[in-house]
Amino acid sequence: MASVLILGAASDMAVAIARKFASEGYDIQLAARNIKRLDSLCSDIHIRSNVSCTAFEFDALNFQSHRNFLNNLPSIPDITICVFGYLGDNEIAREQWQEAERVIHTNYTGAVSVLNAISLIYAKEQRGTIVGISSVAGERGRQSNFMYGSAKAGFTAYLSGLRNRMFKENVHVVSVQPGFVYTRMTENLTLPPLLTAMPEDIANGIYNAVKSGKNVVYIKWFWRYIMLIIRNIPEFIFKKLKL
Ligand SMILES: NC(=O)c1ccc[n+]([C@@H]2O[C@H](COP(=O)([O-])OP(=O)(O)OC[C@H]3O[C@@H](n4cnc5c(N)ncnc54)[C@H](OP(=O)(O)O)[C@@H]3O)[C@@H](O)[C@H]2O)c1
Numbered sequence: 001m002a003s004v005l006i007l008g009a010a011s012d013m014a015v016a017i018a019r020k021f022a023s024e025g026y027d028i029q030l031a032a033r034n035i036k037r038l039d040s041l042c043s044d045i046h047i048r049s050n051v052s053c054t055a056f057e058f059d060a061l062n063f064q065s066h067r068n069f070l071n072n073l074p075s076i077p078d079i080t081i082c083v084f085g086y087l088g089d090n091e092i093a094r095e096q097w098q099e100a101e102r103v104i105h106t107n108y109t110g111a112v113s114v115l116n117a118i119s120l121i122y123a124k125e126q127r128g129t130i131v132g133i134s135s136v137a138g139e140r141g142r143q144s145n146f147m148y149g150s151a152k153a154g155f156t157a158y159l160s161g162l163r164n165r166m167f168k169e170n171v172h173v174v175s176v177q178p179g180f181v182y183t184r185m186t187e188n189l190t191l192p193p194l195l196t197a198m199p200e201d202i203a204n205g206i207y208n209a210v211k212s213g214k215n216v217v218y219i220k221w222f223w224r225y226i227m228l229i230i231r232n233i234p235e236f237i238f239k240k241l242k243l
Contacts, residue, residue, distance in 0.1 A: 001051065003027040005077035007058060007114060008084025010037050012183035013133065016199035017081060020207050022049035029077055031058035031069070060084045060110030061102075067117045079210060080118045081131040082111050086148075087185050093147040100147055107151035112158055119162060123169040129210055130166075131174040132159045133202075136218070139177075139227045142243040163215060174209050175216045178202055179223040195220070 004021045006014050009030035018028050022045045030038045030053065038055040045053040058069055070076075086106035093100040115130055122128030137145055138152030156175060163173035180186060180196040197220050205219040218224045233241070 001025065001027050002079070003029060003075060003077045004079040004081060005029040005031060005073070005118075007031050007080070007082050008060070009041075009055070010034065011083055011085075011185075013181065013199045013202050014081075014083040015041060016203035017083065017206055018045060018053075019049075020200070020203035021079075022051050022053065024207065025049070025051060026079075027051050028053040029073060030055045033057070033059050058114075060106055060114065063110065063113040066114045070114075070117050070121060076121055076125070076128075078127070079129040079131065080115070081133070081206065082115060083133050084110070085133065085135075085152075085185070087145070088148060090143075090145050090147050103147045104151045107148060108154040108158075111155050115158075115162065119166060119171065122171045123166065126170045129172045129174065130159075130162065131176060131206055131210065133176045133178065134159060136177050136179050136223055136227050140231050140238075144243060172210075172213060174206070174214060176202070176206060176209070177216065177218050177223065177227075179218070179220055179226070195222075195226075 004026045006018055006028065008014055009018065010032040018030060018041065022028050028045055028051060030042060032038055035055040035057050042053040042055050045051065056073065059065065084106065086103055088099055088103040093103050111132060115132065119130060132155060134156040135152040137149035138156045141149050159173055159175040166173055178197060180191045181202060182191065182196055182198055202219055205217050209217045
């Protein structure tokens with residue numbers, strides 16, 4: 001049976017992704033910092049979808065552990081989905097390096113570290129799919145979240161390059177560019193309902209992208225055009241806007 005590894009598995013999006021792939025018959029490997037929190041999800045997935053569900057400890061910031069983490073999995077997953085991320089507080093991150101470092105290392109360095117490792121395994125096996133959840137925030141730096149946005153910009157560029165590099169190894173790389181999504185990350189923000197997706201929309205979008213071999217997905221189609229407009233606002237106007 002095909003299997004999927006979900007990195008950052010306690011997040012709302014990850015839970016929806018795990019349920020979607022399980023409902024389509026995939027065995028599920030969940031990886032998160034605190035695996036106790038995954039117990040009830042795992043047994044629920046197993047009972048509902050009759051697939052195997054296992055949980056593993058994983059810390060995106062413990063870069064040195066990533067290769068061992070993958071080598072110690074009972075089986076190499078067919079699909080690896082990198083979901084973890086950290087929004088942080090932009091103003092605190094400007095003032096305190098520890099917060100800036102956490103934003104950069106969670107969204108960029110940690111993701112690159114673990115995806116480098118899995119891509120080497122996939123290259124050897126000449127198969128596999130890698131999905132990275134980046135963000136539209138990476139498409140243009142804005143005053144409200146440019147620490148997070150710049151780390152996601154790096155991650156988006158990394159995924160693009162990885163896709164290009166892995167094509168000849170028969171490995172597919174999907175970049176996911178969500179706009180707003182209702183999750184724990186955004187629970188303190190006021191989001192425009194019409195522009196905001198549910199975690200289940202992300203899960204369905206990722207499943208369809210993997211199945212149809214898509215390269216870049218925005219989930220809600222209009223975000224592609226919103227970002228096209230935002231990217232093209234002249235800098236002398238953009239710098240005066242409060243975005
Ligand atoms: N929500 C949005 O509007 C939105 C929009 C665009 C992109 N995204 C991206 O979507 C992804 C999922 O986010 P979400 O909205 O579902 O947010 P979330 O619920 O806050 O999930 C973030 C997850 O990342 C995990 N994480 C953070 N640091 C980690 C580390 N060092 N090691 C392992 N796991 C770590 C957290 O683990 P714990 O549970 O242990 O804290 C949490 O489960 C993120 O990459 C985010 O940047 C979100």
